[in-house]
Amino acid sequence: MIRYSSFAKLGLSLWIALFACWPAHAGILDRVYQWVSPNGAQPAAAPASGQPGGAERQAQPLPASQPAQPAAPVRQVPARAEADPRTEAALNPGLVYGDRLLTEDVVWHGEVLVEGVLTVAPQATLTVEPGTVVRFRRKTGQAPLLVVQGRLVVNGAKESPVLFTSGFATAAAGDWQGIMLLGTEKKNVLENCRVEGAQTALEVLFSNVTLKNVLAERSLVGMRFQDGLVSMEGGGATGCDTGVSLLESESTLRNISVVGNRQGVTAIRSSLYLYEGNLSGNQGTAITAEGSRVKLQGGALLSNGSGVSLVGCEGSVTGAKLAKNRESGISLTGSRMRVSGNRITANGENGLLLHDGASVVWDNAIYENAGSDLYNAGTEEVRAPGNWWGTSSPRIFDNNGRGKVLYLPVLGLWPQRQ
Numbered sequence: 001m002i003r004y005s006s007f008a009k010l011g012l013s014l015w016i017a018l019f020a021c022w023p024a025h026a027g028i029l030d031r032v033y034q035w036v037s038p039n040g041a042q043p044a045a046a047p048a049s050g051q052p053g054g055a056e057r058q059a060q061p062l063p064a065s066q067p068a069q070p071a072a073p074v075r076q077v078p079a080r081a082e083a084d085p086r087t088e089a090a091l092n093p094g095l096v097y098g099d100r101l102l103t104e105d106v107v108w109h110g111e112v113l114v115e116g117v118l119t120v121a122p123q124a125t126l127t128v129e130p131g132t133v134v135r136f137r138r139k140t141g142q143a144p145l146l147v148v149q150g151r152l153v154v155n156g157a158k159e160s161p162v163l164f165t166s167g168f169a170t171a172a173a174g175d176w177q178g179i180m181l182l183g184t185e186k187k188n189v190l191e192n193c194r195v196e197g198a199q200t201a202l203e204v205l206f207s208n209v210t211l212k213n214v215l216a217e218r219s220l221v222g223m224r225f226q227d228g229l230v231s232m233e234g235g236g237a238t239g240c241d242t243g244v245s246l247l248e249s250e251s252t253l254r255n256i257s258v259v260g261n262r263q264g265v266t267a268i269r270s271s272l273y274l275y276e277g278n279l280s281g282n283q284g285t286a287i288t289a290e291g292s293r294v295k296l297q298g299g300a301l302l303s304n305g306s307g308v309s310l311v312g313c314e315g316s317v318t319g320a321k322l323a324k325n326r327e328s329g330i331s332l333t334g335s336r337m338r339v340s341g342n343r344i345t346a347n348g349e350n351g352l353l354l355h356d357g358a359s360v361v362w363d364n365a366i367y368e369n370a371g372s373d374l375y376n377a378g379t380e381e382v383r384a385p386g387n388w389w390g391t392s393s394p395r396i397f398d399n400n401g402r403g404k405v406l407y408l409p410v411l412g413l414w415p416q417r418q
Helices: 006-019 023-036
Strands: 095-097 100-102 106-108 111-114 117-120 125-128 133-136 145-148 151-155 162-166 176-182 189-196 198-205 208-217 221-226 229-233 236-238 242-247 250-254 257-259 263-268 271-275 278-280 285-290 293-297 300-302 306-311 314-318 321-323 330-333 336-340 343-345 352-355 360-362 365-367 374-376
Touching (some): 133 145, 221 236, 236 242, 278 285, 330 336
Parallel strands (some): 095 111, 106 125, 125 151, 133 162, 176 198, 198 221, 208 229, 229 250, 236 257, 285 306, 293 314, 306 330, 314 336, 321 343
Antiparallel strands (some): 189 198
16 A cells, blocks of 8 residues: 655645636545545535535536626626727608718708718709708718719708708817809708708709808818809808818809818919808818909908908908907908908907008008007008007007008097008
């Protein structure tokens, strides 16, 4: 008979105790213990939870009619929570379109769902009645889009406007592509409607359009006009990367609001006539134009990055209030502008920043700007007679003598046109 030292027996006993917690090894452990124990006695079973020490643990099968229950749930550390998916809007469309060409006149009312590229042929007219909701839901890789080569008539009412939006409960910029007027010189009219959640809410290419109380909202570009003829009254753009963009277009904009965008209105080689506009809270410049004919009359440009920035333009800025903009109220570079009858005050840098171009400044109230009230960054003379500069002397910068500013006479009273 093989004998073992008491030290070896103690080590084996510890090894046996480590495995005693696994009932599945009970039979193996019994045979191992019998092999190493001189008298063949079995160790006492580990006490079960809630049982007195030394009691033998025996597996008691449950009745067949009862499912086995886990001894205790194991708490798991949850994985990093992911953002909940966006909620889709509840849909109940009367009409559903995929990729399709409309070759005949169509009237929309109620709810309409577009899941592809829907094109209105040149000979067809699409009419949208008051209160209609048109949703665009992306079904494949192509963002849904409405292309109008014929005629578009949106007859929204103030108490029952038309909504163009995405398939989500809350639209976000880029959900769908937008509305595109393409090469249509017919009488396209959109009244009392809102377009939201698009890449470009309304794009007008080589087309004519009349807009009345049309608002572009939460889109990458609110409205883009290229080689177009645009008449717009009311409405505007908010919550967009760029509110209104003009390229080689002619536009007449009255009483519009361009508020809370990254950039307000931009114009390149275009005619921009803006009357009584409200351009406020835009992160960048409220109005930017290059090589354009610009006429701004009345309205307010408040609390933007900058008020007006014109390069190589001609025209006029009259009767407007330009105040509390982070940088300059008006910046003119190589532009020949008439600047009169304006109130230019409390801007974060300069009231007017001029760099050549032969602009003339008169009959304005220009005062209490953080930098200079008039800053001549060029070498040409600036003529700015007959302005009111506040209660103190005019704060004028003449480019260290290289750009003379002719500001006399100075008005002693508030301008009559203010």
